[in-house]
Amino acid sequence: MTRLSGFGDDRASEPGDDPMAALALELADAVDGLATLWSVAAQGARLRLSPHQLRALRILQAAPGINLTALAESMEIGMPTASRLCDRLEAAGLLERVLHPQKRREVRLNLTGHGRQVLDEVAARRSRALATVFAAMGTGDRDALSRGLQGFLAAQDGVTRDSDRPDA
Numbered sequence: 001m002t003r004l005s006g007f008g009d010d011r012a013s014e015p016g017d018d019p020m021a022a023l024a025l026e027l028a029d030a031v032d033g034l035a036t037l038w039s040v041a042a043q044g045a046r047l048r049l050s051p052h053q054l055r056a057l058r059i060l061q062a063a064p065g066i067n068l069t070a071l072a073e074s075m076e077i078g079m080p081t082a083s084r085l086c087d088r089l090e091a092a093g094l095l096e097r098v099l100h101p102q103k104r105r106e107v108r109l110n111l112t113g114h115g116r117q118v119l120d121e122v123a124a125r126r127s128r129a130l131a132t133v134f135a136a137m138g139t140g141d142r143d144a145l146s147r148g149l150q151g152f153l154a155a156q157d158g159v160t161r162d163s164d165r166p167d168a
Contacts, residue, residue, distance in 0.1 A: 041129040042122045056085055060095060065108040106137055
C-alpha cells in the first residue's frame, strides 16, 4: 500500500514497517480525507470563504472584541495580512470594527449577525457531511472510531501536558 508521507514523498508500507509509523500514515490519510470533506462542505455555503477567513471568524466567535494584534497572533500572521483579511471580512459584512470605549486608539473586532449566520451555516453543513459518512459506516466501526478518538485525545492531552513541563 502506498502512503503519502509529506513533501511529495510516496513510500510503500510493508509488513515489517514500524507499526506506529504505519498507523501515523493511516491517520494522515484519514486527516487528508477529513480536511477535504471539511473544506468541500464549507465551500457549499451561500458565502464562500477561504479556510483562512473561516479561521479568523472562528477566532472572533471565540474571543469577541479582540484587537487586530491579538487576531494576528492567534492566526500566526503578520499585522498587514491580518488587516487586509479584516478589510475583506468587513466589506463582506461579516465583522465590524468598533472603537474601544476606554482606549481611543484601539479597535475591537466583532462578528456581525451575518458573520454568526455564516459560521452557523458552515458548521451545519460540516456536521451533515460528517453524519453522512458516519451513516455509511457500520455500528462497530463507528463505536471503534469513537473509542479511538477518545483515546487519541486523552493521549494527546497527556503528551501536550508533559511537553509543557520545564523538565521535559
